[in-house]
Amino acid sequence: MFSWLARIAWTCWKPVRRYARMSKDDLDDSSLEDPLLWCRSLDKHSYGEFSFAVVQANEVLEDQSQVETGRDATFVGVYDGHGGPDASRFISDHLFLHLMRHAREKGALSEDILRSAFSATEDGFLTLVRRTCGIKPLMAAIGSCCLVGVIWRGTLYVANLGDSRAVIGSLGRSNKIVGEQLNKEHNASLEEVRQELRSLHPNDSHIVVMKHGVWRIKGIIQVSRSIGDAYLKRPEFSLDPTFPRFHLPEPLGRPVLTAEPSVCTRVVQPNDKFIIFASDGLWEHMTNQEAVEIVHNNPRAGIAKRLLKTALSEAARKREMRYDDLKKVEKGVRRFFHDDITIVVIFIDHDLLEKKQPAPELSVKGFIDTVGPSSFNIFKD
Structure with missing residues (x-):
């Protein structure tokens, strides 16, 4: 369906493109600003600097994101929504607060605390779905990928649901930069994910189905882990056949999606220079x-x-x-050319890791351009 709509959009765009190319000024003008692009050039965090950029493609931005800088830690969150912005916005409003609450209770950060924050966020969103599905039944079909990174006391923690990606740049032999992907992706396009799903659902021959040239879970969705997507997790949220796009051929016997993140921990090494956190829209167009x-x-x-x-x-x-032609395409139609894309680059300055110099305590929300004080402190005041 999407590729068919894309062909229609492209057919409509061609005459406009020909007209645009007739103007010499347009051909030479590479300074035209993209009205759908937002960025912060460079800000400080506890262990270095960070750069932040977002571009919107959908009619309503489904990517939400944040950077929280504290006295002793740095937090990055990239939330790539699907079916609508409700889940990604909910994560942006709640996951970081859950993480801080759990970390303060323990006085430390750990993989288990990250998992607890994800679980609390999932429970909260499913409660919201339950309260609102009577007036907005499609809330049960809204979900979001979720990629989180935290640097604390020289250790990097990464937790992920879905197919966003964290890639670290480290100096290797001959002083060449090497990219290493830190997180596992949960997308049915990967053979490893399809095998995992088949082993978890041995009696379901339709757990993964090739549809329109793409592997999809139950023929519907590509990601196997997410926040939300309640109708693929609990029978109480099943959607009736009036929503054919989300219709399951048989009743849901057990969850086919999960909100259990894959988590990794890495002690930051002297040759680690920066980490790129980005939604899958970036990785469609370049390698690590x-x-x-x-x-x-x-x-x-x-x-x-x-x-x-x-x-x-x-x-x-x-x-x-x-690209100058692409800038003239409005949101909504832009989705036929690229996805919403969020990118956060976190630079690691090792002298700051050792000195623990204070940095501005900022809370930066992507695209909304809201910047305020952050209360990011793992320890109770």
Whole structure:
């Protein structure tokens, strides 16, 4: 369905593109700002600096994101919603607060505390679905991927649901930068994920189905782990056949999706230079290695925006367009050319890791451009 709609959008766009190319000024003007792009060039966090950029493609932005900088820790969250923005917005409003509450209770951070924060966020969103599904039944079909990174006391914690990606750039042999993916992806396009689903559902021959050239769980969704998507987790949220897009061929016997994150811990090494956190919209257009080389070989200021523009230029090239032409496409229609994309680049300055110098305590929400004080402190005051 999506590829068919994309062909229609592209057919409609071609005459406009020809007209746009007739203007010499447009051909030469590469400074035209993208009205759907937001960025923060460079800010400080406890262990270095960070750069932040978001571009909207959907009619309503489904990517939500945040960076929280505290006295002794740095938090990054990238929440790639699907079916609507409700789940990703809910995560942005609640997950970090759950993490702080659990961490303060223990006076420390751990993988179990990260899992507890994810679980509390999932429970909270399903409660919201239960309260509102009578007036908005499609709330049961709204979900979000969720990628979180926390640096605390020289250790990096990464937790993930879905197919966003955290990639660390480290200096290898001959002082060359090397990209290493830190998190597992939960997408049915991966053979490992399909095998996991088949082993968990041995009696369900339709647990993964190839549909329109894409592997999908129950023929509906690509990601196997998420916050939300209640109708694929609990029978009480099943949608009736009036919503054919989300209709299951048989009643749900057991959950086919889970909100259990994959979590990894890494002690930050002297050769670790930066981490790129990004929704899957970036990785559709570049490899891990291409991304870390762009970051390594360019100035820090505006580096997230540079990554974003590189991805958008590649998305335009695939449609035989220039990025300047793509900038003129309105939100909603833009989704036929690329996804919402969120990028956060966290630089690690090792002298700051050792000195523990104070940094501004900021709470930055992506695209909304709200910047305020953060109360990010793992220890009770």
